[in-house]
Amino acid sequence: MKASEETPGPCTLSSSSMECLSRKFIHATRNIAIAVAQLLLPIIFTILALSVEKAIPDVGDDPALVLNMNPWKQYTVPYSKGVNSDLTTTSYADAYKSLFGNTDLVDRTTYPTFNDYFKAVQEDQGISTFNRRYIVASDFDKQGSQVMATAHFNGQPYHGIAISLQFMMNGILRKFDPTSNIEVTNHPLPKKESDNVRRIFFATNGTAFTIAISILFGMAFMATSFIIFLIKERSVGAKHLQAVSGVRPFAYWLSCFVWDMFNYLVPVFIIMILFAIFGTDAYVNDGRLGIVFLIFLLYGWSVLPFVYMLHFLFNVPSTGMVAVSMINLLSGLIFLLATYTLSIPLLGTEAIGKALEIIFIIIFPNYDLGLALMDMYTNSGYKDICGPVRETVCKLIAAGRSNATNPCCFPDFCGEGDDTTCFTYYDNFLQWEKPGIGREILFMAIQGVVFFAIVLLAEYGILSRIKNALTGGMRASVGSQVNLQGQEEDSDVAAEARRINASSAQELQKTDSLILKNVDKIYDTGFHAVKNISCGIPKNECFGLLGQNGAGKTSTFKMLTGDEALTSGNAYLNQYSVKSNIKKVQQNLGYCPQFDALIDQMTGRETLYMYARLRGIEESQISGIVERLINIMMLQKHADKETGFYSGGNKRKLSTAIALIGDPPFIFLDEPTTGMDPGARRQLWNVLSDVRASGRTLILTSHSMEECDALCTRLVIMVNGRFVCLGSPQHLKNKFGHGYTLFCRMGLKDGVVISSTDLVNHLKGIFKDLEVFDTNQGYVHFRIPDDNAKLAQIFGVMEQAKEQFEVDDYSVHQTTLEQIFLTFTQNQVAPKEKDKKKCCKSCC
Numbered sequence: 058m059k060a061s062e063e064t065p066g067p068c069t070l071s072s073s074s075m076e077c078l079s080r081k082f083i084h085a086t087r088n089i090a091i092a093v094a095q096l097l098l099p100i101i102f103t104i105l106a107l108s109v110e111k112a113i114p115d116v117g118d119d120p121a122l123v124l125n126m127n128p129w130k131q132y133t134v135p136y137s138k139g140v141n142s143d144l145t146t147t148s149y150a151d152a153y154k155s156l157f158g159n160t161d162l163v164d165r166t167t168y169p170t171f172n173d174y175f176k177a178v179q180e181d182q183g184i185s186t187f188n189r190r191y192i193v194a195s196d197f198d199k200q201g202s203q204v205m206a207t208a209h210f211n212g213q214p215y216h217g218i219a220i221s222l223q224f225m226m227n228g229i230l231r232k233f234d235p236t237s238n239i240e241v242t243n244h245p246l247p248k249k250e251s252d253n254v255r256r257i258f259f260a261t262n263g264t265a266f267t268i269a270i271s272i273l274f275g276m277a278f279m280a281t282s283f284i285i286f287l288i289k290e291r292s293v294g295a296k297h298l299q300a301v302s303g304v305r306p307f308a309y310w311l312s313c314f315v316w317d318m319f320n321y322l323v324p325v326f327i328i329m330i331l332f333a334i335f336g337t338d339a340y341v342n343d344g345r346l347g348i349v350f351l352i353f354l355l356y357g358w359s360v361l362p363f364v365y366m367l368h369f370l371f372n373v374p375s376t377g378m379v380a381v382s383m384i385n386l387l388s389g390l391i392f393l394l395a396t397y398t399l400s401i402p403l404l405g406t407e408a409i410g411k412a413l414e415i416i417f418i419i420i421f422p423n424y425d426l427g428l429a430l431m432d433m434y435t436n437s438g439y440k441d442i443c444g445p446v447r448e449t450v451c452k453l454i455a456a457g458r459s460n461a462t463n464p465c466c467f468p469d470f471c472g473e474g475d476d477t478t479c480f481t482y483y484d485n486f487l488q489w490e491k492p493g494i495g496r497e498i499l500f501m502a503i504q505g506v507v508f509f510a511i512v513l514l515a516e517y518g519i520l521s522r523i524k525n526a527l528t529g530g531m532r533a534s535v536g537s538q539v540n541l542q543g544q545e546e547d548s549d550v551a552a553e554a555r556r557i558n559a560s561s562a563q564e565l566q567k568t569d570s571l572i573l574k575n576v577d578k579i580y581d582t583g584f585h586a587v588k589n590i591s592c593g594i595p596k597n598e599c600f601g602l603l604g605q606n607g608a609g610k611t612s613t614f615k616m617l618t619g620d621e622a623l624t625s626g627n628a629y630l631n632q633y634s635v636k637s638n639i640k641k642v643q644q645n646l647g648y649c650p651q652f653d654a655l656i657d658q659m660t661g662r663e664t665l666y667m668y669a670r671l672r673g674i675e676e677s678q679i680s681g682i683v684e685r686l687i688n689i690m691m692l693q694k695h696a697d698k699e700t701g702f703y704s705g706g707n708k709r710k711l712s713t714a715i716a717l718i719g720d721p722p723f724i725f726l727d728e729p730t731t732g733m734d735p736g737a738r739r740q741l742w743n744v745l746s747d748v749r750a751s752g753r754t755l756i757l758t759s760h761s762m763e764e765c766d767a768l769c770t771r772l773v774i775m776v777n778g779r780f781v782c783l784g785s786p787q788h789l790k791n792k793f794g795h796g797y798t799l800f801c802r803m804g805l806k807d808g809v810v811i812s813s814t815d816l817v818n819h820l821k822g823i824f825k826d827l828e829v830f831d832t833n834q835g836y837v838h839f840r841i842p843d844d845n846a847k848l849a850q851i852f853g854v855m856e857q858a859k860e861q862f863e864v865d866d867y868s869v870h871q872t873t874l875e876q877i878f879l880t881f882t883q884n885q886v887a888p889k890e891k892d893k894k895k896c897c898k899s900c901c
């Protein structure tokens with residue numbers, strides 16, 4: 058690998074934004090379900106809203122109704138020629154019969170009265186069939202010389218009486234003139250104009266609310282869905298890795314916004330077409346479609362940064378999606394419903410409703426969208442109703458009828474006082490006052506800027522600095538009180554700290570290219586993870602950071618790579634301060650984080666190409682570099698698979714390859730070989746040795762002593778956030794590896810392991826400072842730190858003890874690096890689960 062002093066980057070704003078866009082494109086095309094849901098949901102809800110609007114009947118004068126039998130498809134009309142039928146009654150009955158398609162002649166010998174007939178039919182067909190089929194009937198009978206016509210009707214239909222009478226009269230008319238017909242129409246009188254206006258007022262408000270919440274539901278869901286990728290990328294560390302590779306926060310968020318806005322505008326354009334197809338007057342007439350587009354455009358402008366801002370609160374995409382959906386729906390639907398209800402004049406809570414409305418308009422984009430759609434519909438409704446009325450009233454007043462009242466104004470509902478409520482409307486829909494939408498438009502425009510600024514302030518660490526400044530004094534350090542007693546500072550560690558603190562950073566930079574000066578980390582939970590560590594690392598070194606789980610290794614890496622802020626102290630990498638020049642620091646390092654920061658939907662090759670471009674490598678060189686990395690990491694077979702399908706070991710290989718892209722002078726590897734098979738591990742060791750030989754500085758953490766022995770030129774062991782020993786592996790063995798290690802295997806009696814207590818007491822009596830390291834299933838692990846103990850003496854003692862204490866087997870070794878590690882780390886406090894409060898906040 059060719060050595061150069063610095064990585065080629067950083068990439069430009071436009072190139073890193075383009076790379077971020079292409080990453081988003083790949084993610085979207087391989088997550089079709091989310092992309093389709095983003096597109097379809099708002100469209101479906103808009104269709105629903107506009108269909109509801111079309112289905113609601115116009116409020117106004119009731120239409121005329123022609124009375125006939127058309128509403129009943131399967132009717133039967135009974136008729137009779139009377140008990141005393143003759144030619145006259147028969148001719149009336151026949152004329153009546155000719156009016157219908159389906160009739161039944163009632164036999165008056167069987168049914169002396171019509172009621173007998175109706176009872177028989179009800180018993181035969183059931184009451185519900187009877188009511189659906191038997192609506193009218195007529196009886197033509199003789200009473201003396203006169204013909205008596207009787208119309209029967211079913212009481213269930215509203216117009217039953219009138220229909221029955223109409224047909225009976227038509228029957229009589231037909232007898233004399235078979236071509237004549239009387240058509241009966243029921244046409245209610247026109248309503249009073251003020252009654253109509255009030256009914257339209259309530260109907261308009263109701264429809265406006267229904268349309269607003271339906272559209273809002275779809276839009277809020279779509280806007281929230283953009284959070285999934287953001288949380289995923291941040292929680293797996295891919296975002297931090299991109300930052301390390303040269304992506305500036307502004308470029309990252311700009312590309313997110315451009316991509317999300319594009320995805321957002323596609324359904325918005327389809328929604329515009331739907332508005333035009335449905336031709337909803339309120340949103341289409343007089344060029345209002347342009348205003349509707351402005352509302353949607355500003356909603357996208359404000360809601361996307363709003364969602365970006367909220368994404369910082371979550372670590373799990375599904376939790377974030379659910380919670381932010383709830384926030385969006387609550388701030389849209391529920392708050393809209395609340396202010397709508399509070400503003401009903403009858404309730405007397407208008408002032409509270411108005412005050413809340415102002416607050417919600419200022420803060421919530423979802424509320425603004427809902428209210429703007431609702432106000433537009435209301436304004437249009439009022440304009441259509443009250444506009445013509447007002448003209449008439451003005452004309453009347455001008456003509457001297459000064460007592461003419463405007464039906465769009467009416468006394469307050471209780472009828473007390475002189476207050477009048479008028480349906481206000483504006484010809485200019487962008488009017489500031491309600492039902493104009495000026496306020497919603499302005500505040501959505503402002504919100505976009507404010508939310509984006511908050512996102513950038515958080516991203517550049519300014520918010521956390523403000524928070525630290527406010528809370529720093531009060532924060533308690535939990536870890537610092539733990540287990541510090543009993544651990545004397547090692548002379549090498551102390552000497553190194555003295556060396557670092559005795560000289561200025563400039564002075565130290567002559568010999569050391571990475572300097573840690575009193576680096577300290579206290580997390581927000583108060584946990585003291587890293588405690589005042591100092592050391593200098595010269596160029597070309599492979600420096601190992603060892604320690605048990607929770608010792609503070611990853612926290613140290615996170616501070617050095619800019620993922621976490623230092624609580625105090627500073628670190629310098631190639632002269633650049635981690636605190637004040639993190640971008641330059643990142644430009645000089647490659648980072649393989651502890652957990653693979655990979656985007657599951659991208660293939661290994663795509664991932665390497667992306668990071669190569671982010672590193673600013675020339676396009677012509679990228680393919681060669683990527684192929685070489687794929688080869689040395691033995692990833693040829695998997696390079697074109699999506700990384701979501703990679704095994705744990707292959708993910709580590711790819712993460713290590715990312716760290717090596719661009720030949721950075723410093724390479725930070727956090728447990729790079731975890732999960733790798735022995736062959737791959739040794740291959741990686743060879744690669745790392747070559748990298749170091751090419752002039753790079755490696756800093757690695759590992760739990761494998763063998764790995765540190767093989768790779769590290771110098772190492773530290775960390776316990777509870779402190780350095781407890783420092784030096785080359787051989788130096789540590791020489792310094793701390795006194796004495797011997799003894800392993801014993803106890804014998805069995807009746808299938809039960811013999812107790813080792815007597816053996817332990819016996820050996821403790823012979824060897825000064827003997828320690829029992831571990832006992833497990835009959836295996837006992839001793840450390841004999843006594844320098845004066847001779848190998849021959851140990852064997853002699855054990856040969857005797859073997860018989861006496863029924864030891865099956867034993868072995869004696871010189872102390873290894875692993876035993877030194879275990880000696881130091883026995884004081885390590887088990888890692889604490891993250892603070893419950895924090896966990897809850899981040900929904901882990």
Ligand SMILES: Nc1ncnc2c1ncn2[C@@H]1O[C@H](COP(=O)(O)OP(=O)(O)OP(=O)(O)O)[C@@H](O)[C@H]1O
Pocket residue numbers: 580581582584586604605606607608609610611612613651887888889890891892
């Ligand atoms: N964001 C955080 N907030 C609070 N405490 C944290 C946070 N991150 C880490 N810690 C705590 O700091 C301590 C050190 O964690 P760190 O990840 O640095 O350990 P480590 O030495 O890398 O361990 P491992 O070998 O398991 O990776 C742990 O007790 C951990 O619980």
